Amino acid sequence: MANTNVFAFAESRGGELRRAALEAVTAARGVADSTGGQVHAMLAGAPGIGGLAAKLAACGADVVIVVESAGLANYNPEAVAATVAARLSSGAYRAAFFVASAQGRDLAPRVAAKCQLPIASDITEFTVSGDAVAVKHPGYTGKVIQSFTLRAATAIISLRPGAVLPKDNAKAGTVEAVAPAIDPSSARVVVTATVQSEGAKLDLGEAPVIISGGRGLKEAANFKLVEDLAAAFGNAAVGATRAVTDEGWRPHSDQIGQTGRLVSPQLYIACGISGAIQHLAGMRTSKTIVAINRDKEAPIFKIADYGIVGDVLEILPVLTAAVKEAKKGA
Ligand SMILES: Cc1cc2nc3c(=O)[nH]c(=O)nc-3n(C[C@H](O)[C@H](O)[C@H](O)COP(=O)(O)OP(=O)(O)OC[C@H]3O[C@@H](n4cnc5c(N)ncnc54)[C@H](O)[C@@H]3O)c2cc1C
Numbered sequence: 391m392a393n394t395n396v397f398a399f400a401e402s403r404g405g406e407l408r409r410a411a412l413e414a415v416t417a418a419r420g421v422a423d424s425t426g427g428q429v430h431a432m433l434a435g436a437p438g439i440g441g442l443a444a445k446l447a448a449c450g451a452d453v454v455i456v457v458e459s460a461g462l463a464n465y466n467p468e469a470v471a472a473t474v475a476a477r478l479s480s481g482a483y484r485a486a487f488f489v490a491s492a493q494g495r496d497l498a499p500r501v502a503a504k505c506q507l508p509i510a511s512d513i514t515e516f517t518v519s520g521d522a523v524a525v526k527h528p529g530y531t532g533k534v535i536q537s538f539t540l541r542a543a544t545a546i547i548s549l550r551p552g553a554v555l556p557k558d559n560a561k562a563g564t565v566e567a568v569a570p571a572i573d574p575s576s577a578r579v580v581v582t583a584t585v586q587s588e589g590a591k592l593d594l595g596e597a598p599v600i601i602s603g604g605r606g607l608k609e610a611a612n613f614k615l616v617e618d619l620a621a622a623f624g625n626a627a628v629g630a631t632r633a634v635t636d637e638g639w640r641p642h643s644d645q646i647g648q649t650g651r652l653v654s655p656q657l658y659i660a661c662g663i664s665g666a667i668q669h670l671a672g673m674r675t676s677k678t679i680v681a682i683n684r685d686k687e688a689p690i691f692k693i694a695d696y697g698i699v700g701d702v703l704e705i706l707p708v709l710t711a712a713v714k715e716a717k718k719g720a
Pocket residue numbers: 603604605606607630631632633634645646647648649650661662663664665666667668669672682683684685688700701702703
């Protein structure tokens with residue numbers, strides 16, 4: 391009989407669950423509901439990490455595999471990959487979901503190589519039917535959508551951050567404690583610290599709303615208008631184009647695009663951004679795109695759901711006031 395259970399890697403950092411964990415569990419739940427199997431979510435970290443199991447259960451995990459060790463306080467690539475691989479080799483899973491965050495991009499290919507299983511990375515859509523898993527991936531800097539079919543006992547899928555919206559779907563979340571498959575202290579690669587980008591309140595991969603600024607903002611100081619709008623939303627992160635990060639107006643960690651971060655928020659507001667193909671590569675899968683540009687021919691309008699033609703320096707304060715007003719009534 392074909393495998394019916396589905397695995398999800400539940401990413402954490404510093405003892406906190408990442409949004410990526412809930413996205414992976416939600417994706418796995420959708421598949422398990424169609425295969426009739428269970429969702430098994432794996433949570434690895436320092437002793438006490440198992441306290442987060444209930445949050446995974448609320449999102450649809452039937453079983454939470456808890457791997458606790460002092461050596462897993464920071465992400466430990468070799469020990470975590472060995473532990474996930476051991477589970478996948480013995481667990482008869484139809485599919486295994488990761489999120490292509492910095493951690494997931496490191497982990498998922500290691501696991502695929504160890505288990506000799508096919509992997510599809512940076513996936514925005516997927517369907518499981520019979521023995522095939524069909525996936526979609528934006529290719530050639532987002533100019534085409536590539537469709538692949540994985541045929542294997544277990545398909546490894548690494549989702550683009552934000553491709554799946556976490557949903558509540560409470561399940562038992564029975565905790566199963568397992569030991570790391572190798573001693574974490576024997577790992578040759580050691581993560582000694584994780585550094586949060588300067589001034590970032592919300593990570594670009596976690597934020598449901600991203601307000602991004604480009605050269606049309608004229609100077610670094612005008613990013614205050616972008617930050618004000620992000621603050622008015624309350625759940626927004628600030629991004630930037632490469633033109634801006636190269637100018638030193640924003641840190642490189644804020645850059646979105648082909649050579650920056652890949653994001654898929656619910657709402658992306660592009661402020662004074664032309665819409666160069668390299669920028670679109672990082673954000674065109676956003677669910678709703680709003681563009682503000684004074685040039686009505688700017689390429690960004692071709693992919694925008696809503697366009698505002700005008701001076702971004704005048705429009706941003708008006709939008710910020712409108713969002714604040716709307717929040718009052720909410
Ligand atoms: C190999 C390679 C990789 C790259 N990788 C990336 C990447 O990862 N990310 C990325 O972003 N770029 C990347 N680039 C750069 C990319 O090609 C563009 O140069 C860059 O995205 C342009 O940034 P921008 O839109 O801020 O600036 P511009 O292209 O200069 O656009 C500014 C826009 O602001 C508008 N504007 C001006 N004043 C106002 C105003 N007052 N009000 C409203 N609108 C106004 C203008 O009409 C214009 O459309 C890469 C390039 C190369 C060659």
